Amino acid sequence: MSDGGITVLDGNTLRSLHVSLPEDTLTLTGAQVLDFAESKSSQSLLGISLPPHLKSSALRRMNIDGVDDDTSFQRTELSREQASRKLGDYLSAIADELKDDPLVVSILDGNALRMFLEDEDDFAMIAENLFTDLDTEDKGKIGKSEIRNAVVHMGVEMGVPPLEEFPLLNDILKKHGVEEEGELGQSQFAELLQPIIQELADALAKKHVAVIHKIKIVNGSEIRKVLADEKKLNDAIAKALQGKHKNDQKSTEIIRDFLEKNGKELGLPPSEANEAVILLYDAVFTDIDSGRDASIEEDDFRKLLREILEKFAEQLEANPVYCDLDG
Incomplete structure (x- = not known):
């Protein structure tokens, strides 16, 4: 896969993975496993290196929860x-966790950088924009x-x-003297940036880097x-019912207002x-009967909220929503 595209890791590849311990293994500690x-x-x-939150969540699925349990098992x-x-x-457990909370990953292999370098106009525009932002x-x-910041x-x-995921980039920057004193005009900046990007593209072609995006996939x-x-x-229903008791809106309106404010918790x-x-x-x-109003009994209100949550789960399973965690 080339730069610019993304891959969603949802655990499917792990489910088809057949792994056996080395033949000469008689005993292992939990940590070694x-x-x-x-x-x-x-x-x-x-x-990719498995993120800490993924590993800890997978361990919880195995009833290994907390520092004491983890240390004891290891x-x-x-x-x-x-x-x-x-x-x-x-x-x-890792596969199950990825199914519930997939990772969004890009593979950086230098292709995108080479495309910029091959198009003189594109590269000139990028260099100009970077210089303007830094000036x-x-x-x-x-x-x-400032070349470091530009890259x-x-x-x-x-x-x-x-930088933290590709230390070689630091070496490339040092090699081209970015830590030296002095100032650069726009043309000098572009002239120095070009070989750095070229060398980075070559390095990535030899050693691809997988980067996990700060994106949450909400899939129901x-x-x-x-x-x-x-x-x-029941806690969610009780909280939503508070809105029902406060006003005369339709039940669907009360529930929508409640979910827009508290839906993330659910x-x-x-x-x-x-x-x-x-x-x-x-x-x-739109799919729910909008004719239901605030006068329905609490039991019906409970059923309605459950029905709406089930609809959300169905919709998200069919069409997951990508949320930028930096947003």
């Missing part, structure tokens, strides 16, 4: 049979060290990996957990996230 599973998972998931010595079982459990005092000059500013969208899985948890569902995307969320709400509430 986890390390082995995470290494195999990473290989299957485009080489120190436990397991027979080959026990280790194999825990290995399978952990891989399944905050409008002097027509910037410090040579970082290009970001994953333009094919540049974060959290709503289904709420629907299956009577306490959470697994819905934030109502202000993007246009897709507005369309989602419209689709769900």
Whole structure:
């Protein structure tokens, strides 16, 4: 896959993964099992390092919750049979967690950067825009060290990996003297930027980098957990009923207002996230009988809220919503 595209990791590749412990293994500690599973998972998931929240959530699915449980399990010595079982459990737990909360990943391989370099007009425009952004005092000059900020500013969208995920970029920048003193005009800036980008593109071609985007995919899985948890569902219903007792709006209007304010706690995307969320709400509430008014009994109100949440879950399962976590 080339720069600019994204891949959604939803655990499917892990489900088809057949992993066995090394033949000469007789016993393993829990820590060794986890390390082995995470290494195999990473290989299957485009080489990404599993995020800490994913690992901890997967462990909770195995009833290993908290520092004490984790430490105790890691120190436990397991027979080959026990280790194999825990290995399978952990891989399944990671896959299940990814199904509920997929990761959005880009593979940076230098292609996008090469495209910019091959089009002189594109590169000139990018260099000009970067220079203008960095020339905050409008002097027509910037410090040579600002080249680092320029490259970082290009970001994953333009094919540049974060410095912390591709340390070689630091070496490339140092090689081209970006830490030296001095100032650059716009043309000098472009002349220095070009070989840096070229070398970065070449480096990425040899060693691709997988970058996890700060994007949350809302696919209805959290709503289904709420629907299956009577306490959470009853708490939500009780909170929504407070609105029913306060005004004479239609029940659907009361519930929509409640969900727009509190839906995130129930697994819905934030109502202000993007246009897709507005369309989602419209689709769900258009599909519900809008004739139901505030005079319906509480039992019917409960059924209506459950029905609406089920509609949201169905819609999101069919058409997940992508939410920018930086937004």
